[in-house]
Amino acid sequence: MMLDLLGGFGEKGRTSLAVRSGSTLILLDIGIKVGASGAEYYPALEGPVDDIDAVFVSHAHEDHVGALSWLLARGYAGPIFMTAETRGEAPATLAAYAEPGDFSRFPLPEDRIELFEPGDTLTSGNLVVSTGRSGHVVGGVWFAVDDGESRIAYSADVVPDSNVFVMDTIPHCDLLVFDASYGADPVPGAVRAREISEWVARHPRGCLLPTPLSGRSLELIAALPGPFAIHAGMRSSLEAQMDAGASLLPGVSGFLRRRLREAADWADGEPLPALPLLADDGMGEAGPSSRLLPRAGEAGYPVLLTGHLPPGSPGQLLNKAGRADWIRMPTHPTLSGNVGIWEKAGRPTALSHSCGPDLLGDLKSHIPSLLTQCRTGHRVTVGQGSKK
Structure with missing residues (x-):
């Protein structure tokens, strides 16, 4: 599998990943970056979108779904997988953060939404996508993508020690893409x-x-x-x-x-x-x-x-x-939470999203397999640890 880092790597916002295996290409999340403008507001997705087979949305916060109308305006016509709760909240997010012209012409396309429940297993082409509760919001999920040879797990936004929400355990994987919004903050x-x-x-x-x-x-x-x-x-x-x-x-x-x-x-x-x-x-x-x-x-x-x-x-x-x-109210993992996620996933090679470059060195001292050099625009080949 190849993973293209379209947004959220070395930065906070516009979180988006493209996963390709053989002839199958899917997107995991499609967010915007608050405070940015022009091209940096949207994922770094270049070229036509005709070869995208499916889009999977983890939850309805703007940095994970806010660019959906933009993607539709560029011609994406395939299915969009999300939970019922995400479907219910996404229109308000798009109304607030999408470009008004895009949103008026391309609101949430109800006829193309494929609903699932956290814990369901989904398929697109030769990819099997498992899901679990994120602990971040009602209806929020993480994704694990398997092509029969390797597996990547993308946490999206998770909270392992929430006082309110349940988070399911992320499975063993070859590459873990985890939520590092707080860097190595140790305060529970x-x-x-x-x-x-x-x-x-x-x-x-x-x-x-x-x-x-x-x-x-x-x-x-x-x-x-x-x-x-x-x-x-x-x-x-x-x-x-x-x-x-x-x-x-x-x-x-x-x-x-x-x-x-x-x-x-x-x-x-x-x-x-x-x-x-x-x-x-x-x-x-x-x-x-x-x-x-x-x-x-x-x-x-x-x-x-x-x-x-x-x-x-x-x-x-x-x-x-x-x-x-x-005062930060943790709605993302603190240090002990991320170390626990990584250990339960088998201590795989790791990437972090939603984290600035200045915090990655300290985080690597606790998660040694973290690839600190990866940024939006890079490509990672799963199982080989190489990037372009």
């Missing part, structure tokens, strides 16, 4: 959750918590120390996520539903509440938080950012100006 999620709870408790007159609609919102709700409010537009999606019992750890669904029933609804135009207020998205690029971040900054309403802040994003600019704090 439970510690970060406690830090966030303590920060919120220190702001009893209210604060703003920008958050992605799926995934991290549930982690934050579980961590909050007392009553809270949500933007009213989030409620139906949060309820649906909490009802997806197979994706959640035992007992978590009922706990989260009780917390959500007690949460206050907040709508645009109302006074900022004397409560922690969750509003999507997490960077201030889209959704209610794109309107709330400037309002909070002007009003001196405390803001806590808890995820990735691309350069130039509203959240990053507010943090840089000293008007927003930042």
Whole structure:
């Protein structure tokens, strides 16, 4: 098998891999890069797209599905594999992050979506694609691709030690492509959750918590120390996520539903509440938080950012100006999680996605088989460790 690194290698964003074996070619994810422009906003996919047999989408966050309308606009006409939850969330992601002209002409093509459930095994040509729950969001998955001679495993975004979601074990493989969003950060999620709870408790007159609609919102709700409010537009999606019992750890669904029933609804135009207020998205690029971040900054309403802040994003600019704090809520693996994934996969040759070059050297000291030189645009031949 050959793996073309189309995005997300030596960088955060536009995550996309092309896997080729014989005459079969598939794409794993097709994301955009927030903060970039022009060609760097999209995967480094050159030439015609007629030979792509299938696209597999791990989940509906913008750095994994945001370039789908762009791919359709370039002529891709094949099947798109995703879970029902990803299908439900992808249109809103594309509306926020796709080029408007592409999205208006090429919205999510419902008639070409091939639905599967986490744990299903899929096929495309001579490739067998197994799946498992990611622990990152409801309906999110990892992929393992086998051509009968070798196997690559692509984690997409995973959380091995989530307090909310279940992650299935990634199988033994010849090449592991893992989520290195946090580099070698050793601080476990439970510690970060406690830090966030303590920060919120220190702001009893209210604060703003920008958050992605799926995934991290549930982690934050579980961590909050007392009553809270949500933007009213989030409620139906949060309820649906909490009802997806197979994706959640035992007992978590009922706990989260009780917390959500007690949460206050907040709508645009109302006074900022004397409560922690969750509003999507997490960077201030889209959704209610794109309107709330400037309002909070002007009003001196405390803001806590808890995820990735691309350069130039509203959240990053507010943090840089000293008007927003930042504490990471882990929704990707910390160091112990990635070492555990690699060991359970048989200590294979490894690539990391969603990580800048400056963090890879430290990570390699813990995962010796990591190919730190690989970047977007490179090609890896599985089993030989060579690249072009």
